[in-house]
Amino acid sequence: MIDGTTNIIGVIGDPIEHSFSPIINNAAFEYLNLNYVYLPFHVLSENLGSAIGGANKLNIKGLNVTIPHKKNVLVTLNHLDPIAKEIGAVNTIKFENNEAIGYNTDGIGCLHALENKTSVTNKDILVVGAGGASRAICYQLAHSGINSLTVINRDLAKAEELTSNIKNTGILSDLNYDNMDNLILQAQQTDILINTTPLGMKGYPDQNPILHADEIPEDIIVNDIVYNPIETNLIKEAKEAGAKTVNGVKMLIYQAAEAIKIWTGKEAPKDIMENKLREILTTKIEEKKI
Numbered sequence: 001m002i003d004g005t006t007n008i009i010g011v012i013g014d015p016i017e018h019s020f021s022p023i024i025n026n027a028a029f030e031y032l033n034l035n036y037v038y039l040p041f042h043v044l045s046e047n048l049g050s051a052i053g054g055a056n057k058l059n060i061k062g063l064n065v066t067i068p069h070k071k072n073v074l075v076t077l078n079h080l081d082p083i084a085k086e087i088g089a090v091n092t093i094k095f096e097n098n099e100a101i102g103y104n105t106d107g108i109g110c111l112h113a114l115e116n117k118t119s120v121t122n123k124d125i126l127v128v129g130a131g132g133a134s135r136a137i138c139y140q141l142a143h144s145g146i147n148s149l150t151v152i153n154r155d156l157a158k159a160e161e162l163t164s165n166i167k168n169t170g171i172l173s174d175l176n177y178d179n180m181d182n183l184i185l186q187a188q189q190t191d192i193l194i195n196t197t198p199l200g201m202k203g204y205p206d207q208n209p210i211l212h213a214d215e216i217p218e219d220i221i222v223n224d225i226v227y228n229p230i231e232t233n234l235i236k237e238a239k240e241a242g243a244k245t246v247n248g249v250k251m252l253i254y255q256a257a258e259a260i261k262i263w264t265g266k267e268a269p270k271d272i273m274e275n276k277l278r279e280i281l282t283t284k285i286e287e288k289k290i
């Protein structure tokens with residue numbers, strides 16, 4: 001029940017109606033019996049600074065930040081967690097002692113999702129895409145004891161920039177980049193392949209998987225961070241090839257769980273959150289069929 005002592009957490013973005021974060025976070029707060037509520041806030045870019053200042057003054061405890069504010073929000077914050085600073089983007093804010101502290105839980109969310117299936121230590125990892133999610137994942141992996149990281153992107157300059165920025169930090173030396181034409185070849189030489197492009201995402205014009213079953217080695221792990229649909233065409237192809245798979249729902253849940261830990265200090269009920277998300281995603285698909 002919402003009362004005078006309820007703590008408010010929210011998510012800011014533009015648009016925001018599509019966000020699943022209120023559903024999974026409120027399910028977690030309810031299960032943990034915490035007096036917290038999680039709300040969506042539609043914030044336009046021109047109002048970002050005043051929205052952050054206002055949230056602080058309204059004694060809101062924390063926020064998630066989504067597209068298009070993850071980079072631009074940095075200048076409105078008082079402190080940045082070291083990995084958020086490296087990534088140059090924030091997806092979680094905690095308000096404490098009248099100050100706003102920025103974090104990025106996307107990379108650690110992906111890492112924990114992978115660790116469900118395998119350790120990343122000493123692994124060769126291939127990341128397809130060099131956008132915002134890729135940046136967070138690449139920096140986190142570079143900190144996590146992997147052997148090598150290769151980034152493949154349609155715009156080669158972006159892959160080059162990302163890998164050379166990580167190299168300059170000195171956290172990983174074996175960093176490479178390549179263009180999409182060499183994807184099949186690169187996939188043969190990797191232990192873990194992570195798709196961070198929106199190819200295959202519901203509503204995205206191109207539903208083609210980045211690789212087909214006969215191009216995927218059976219001894220690799222394929223992680224598609226696209227979570228809607230739960231089973232993307234890439235995940236289907238990887239299963240057909242006999243490879244192990246990690247779907248995007250896992251990363252979404254683990255990044256949310258890390259944010260809950262930052263705000264409340266509590267371990268989030270990941271199974272409860274995942275079941276709730278699966279229920280919603282499946283219902284939406286069923287509704288569409290009708």
Ligand SMILES: NC(=O)c1ccc[n+]([C@@H]2O[C@H](COP(=O)([O-])OP(=O)(O)OC[C@H]3O[C@@H](n4cnc5c(N)ncnc54)[C@H](OP(=O)(O)O)[C@@H]3O)[C@@H](O)[C@H]2O)c1
Nearest residue numbers: 129130131132133134154155196197198201225248251252
């Ligand atoms: N599971 C999760 O928790 C989670 C979290 C964050 C994001 N995501 C998902 O990850 C995806 C990417 O998000 P983002 O924020 O990183 O997006 P973004 O910053 O816009 O980056 C998109 C990347 O995909 C590439 N790309 C786009 N269309 C392509 C195409 N037709 N062919 C080849 N490459 C293409 C882009 O290449 P160019 O550089 O050449 O344009 C870019 O590298 C979205 O589907 C999002 O929903 C999932």
